[in-house]
Amino acid sequence: MNKISKRIIKYMVLINLVVILVGFILTSSILPKIYINNEYSDLEIASEYVLEAAKNNTVIDLTDIYAVLVNDGSVKNMCRTISRGQGSSGNNSGSGMGHMGQMGMMNHSKNIDFTSVKNKDIFKDDDGNTYIGIKKSSDYGDIVVYKDYEEIRSLIKSVNLIIVAIFIFSLVLSIIIAFYLGEKFTKPIIALQKRADNISKGIYENTLEVTTNDEIEELNNSINKMSEELKIKDTMQREFISNVSHDLKTPLSVIRANSEVIKDGLVEGEEVVDYATNIIEEVDILSSLVGEILVLSKLRENKSTINLADTNLVDFINESYYKLKNIVSINNNLVIKNELDDRNYYVKIDNNYLYRVLTNFITNAIKHSKSTRDEITFGIKSIENGVEIYVRDYGIGIDEESLKNIWDRYYKGDKSGGMGLGLAISKEIIMSHGFLYGVRSKLGEGSEFYFIVPNKLIKKI
Numbered sequence: 001m002n003k004i005s006k007r008i009i010k011y012m013v014l015i016n017l018v019v020i021l022v023g024f025i026l027t028s029s030i031l032p033k034i035y036i037n038n039e040y041s042d043l044e045i046a047s048e049y050v051l052e053a054a055k056n057n058t059v060i061d062l063t064d065i066y067a068v069l070v071n072d073g074s075v076k077n078m079c080r081t082i083s084r085g086q087g088s089s090g091n092n093s094g095s096g097m098g099h100m101g102q103m104g105m106m107n108h109s110k111n112i113d114f115t116s117v118k119n120k121d122i123f124k125d126d127d128g129n130t131y132i133g134i135k136k137s138s139d140y141g142d143i144v145v146y147k148d149y150e151e152i153r154s155l156i157k158s159v160n161l162i163i164v165a166i167f168i169f170s171l172v173l174s175i176i177i178a179f180y181l182g183e184k185f186t187k188p189i190i191a192l193q194k195r196a197d198n199i200s201k202g203i204y205e206n207t208l209e210v211t212t213n214d215e216i217e218e219l220n221n222s223i224n225k226m227s228e229e230l231k232i233k234d235t236m237q238r239e240f241i242s243n244v245s246h247d248l249k250t251p252l253s254v255i256r257a258n259s260e261v262i263k264d265g266l267v268e269g270e271e272v273v274d275y276a277t278n279i280i281e282e283v284d285i286l287s288s289l290v291g292e293i294l295v296l297s298k299l300r301e302n303k304s305t306i307n308l309a310d311t312n313l314v315d316f317i318n319e320s321y322y323k324l325k326n327i328v329s330i331n332n333n334l335v336i337k338n339e340l341d342d343r344n345y346y347v348k349i350d351n352n353y354l355y356r357v358l359t360n361f362i363t364n365a366i367k368h369s370k371s372t373r374d375e376i377t378f379g380i381k382s383i384e385n386g387v388e389i390y391v392r393d394y395g396i397g398i399d400e401e402s403l404k405n406i407w408d409r410y411y412k413g414d415k416s417g418g419m420g421l422g423l424a425i426s427k428e429i430i431m432s433h434g435f436l437y438g439v440r441s442k443l444g445e446g447s448e449f450y451f452i453v454p455n456k457l458i459k460k461i
């Protein structure tokens with residue numbers, strides 16, 4: 001049996017116990033009171049008839065009820081008691097009369113001290129039998145009407161027995177139900193656990209079909225979604241390793257070939273310089289590649305120190321614009337748009353890192369611009385929750401599926417030409433400043449990459 005089933009059974013048994021205990025206490029305390037009050041009412045009615053009989057100096061017939069008239073120490077039987085059955089006869093051993101369907105004057109009045117009976121009372125005869133009775137004063141003496149009390153006792157006993165039987169039955173039933181429920185609920189959970197184990201081993205297939213229409217189905221959907229995303233990330237990582245190997249291999253081969261040519265003395269004079277320059281260029285490519293990977297891993301592990309300094313935002317944007325203009329190719333137009341009227345926005349930023357973000361946005365915009373409209377807008381504007389800095393191009397745009405992944409490491413589209421690290425690095429830099437980031441894009445119409453400096457990080461001096 002699994003743990004959940006065991007737990008359900010435990011709680012079911014506990015609930016049952018509490019319910020039965022409460023039921024037991026209530027029935028054993030309330031039931032006798034109700035019954036005794038009923039008996040007093042019955043005796044009260046019977047006493048009216050007995051009084052009538054006393055008046056007429058006769059005796060009456062009463063079922064299971066005895067009545068006596070006590071006057072100056074003498075006790076006179078006032079009724080012929082008809083017994084309903086065996087149940088009520090057991091206590092009349094002292095009477096000398098059995099009353100299985102019999103009828104007769106009762107004698108056990110001899111064994112009872114009627115003078116000490118109270119108006120409403122439960123009392124005993126000399127043989128220890130218990131009775132319930134009422135006493136009423138009349139012109140003819142005290143009338144005592146009473147009956148066996150044992151009946152009530154045996155009734156309560158039966159009720160308690162029934163409760164115990166119900167308890168045992170419901171306990172067994174609840175254990176069976178709990179077992180069934182436990183198995184029913186844990187089956188999909190165990191299947192999900194196996195699926196999660198498989199995912200951790202890199203097995204993303206074998207999706208489960210769960211149609212329980214509850215949280216378990218939602219959990220299954222989340223696991224399926226997680227599995228899909230992990231699969232994409234896994235593929236990206238594999239592609240990255242093969243890309244890195246390829247990207248490292250190409251410059252390394254060039255470096256090796258050029259070095260061999262120089263070493264073997266196959267080139268002389270100016271040509272040696274050309275070959276050496278070529279080697280230096282390839283080394284630069286290699287070192288920037290390794291540098292990017294290092295920066296990203298440091299940023300992700302929070303090991304890279306970001307040097308924040310109070311900076312005038314508009315000045316930073318203007319300076320960046322002039323530097324960026326140099327990297328924009330002759331074909332592209334870089335337009336600056338400053339919609340921020342107030343120049344006194346000061347923000348704590350790391351100039352170098354944030355400039356790196358802008359460079360990445362701009363180089364991507366250039367890469368993905370269309371020859372028909374190669375304009376790029378670089379702007380700053382005030383929005384409701386802060387100040388937004390954006391780079392807008394009118395290029396190929398990004399489809400919805402890719403939009404989910406572009407900020408991930410190693411993700412790159414067809415026109416990339418890079419390592420797929422630029423936006424991942426930008427994202428880390430933006431987040432480490434406490435800024436927000438995003439992209440608005442429409443396929444075929446262009447993209448707008450932006451980051452937002454929230455109001456709480458802006459000091460207006």
Ligand code: ADP
Pocket residue numbers: 360364365368393395396397398406411412413414415416417418419420421422423424447
């Ligand atoms: P890389 O430029 O090395 O490919 P990035 O992380 O900078 O890596 O960009 C990831 C991908 O996002 C790009 O390969 C490209 O598919 C997409 N992308 C980024 N900027 C733009 C843009 N302005 N227009 C269209 N696609 C873009």
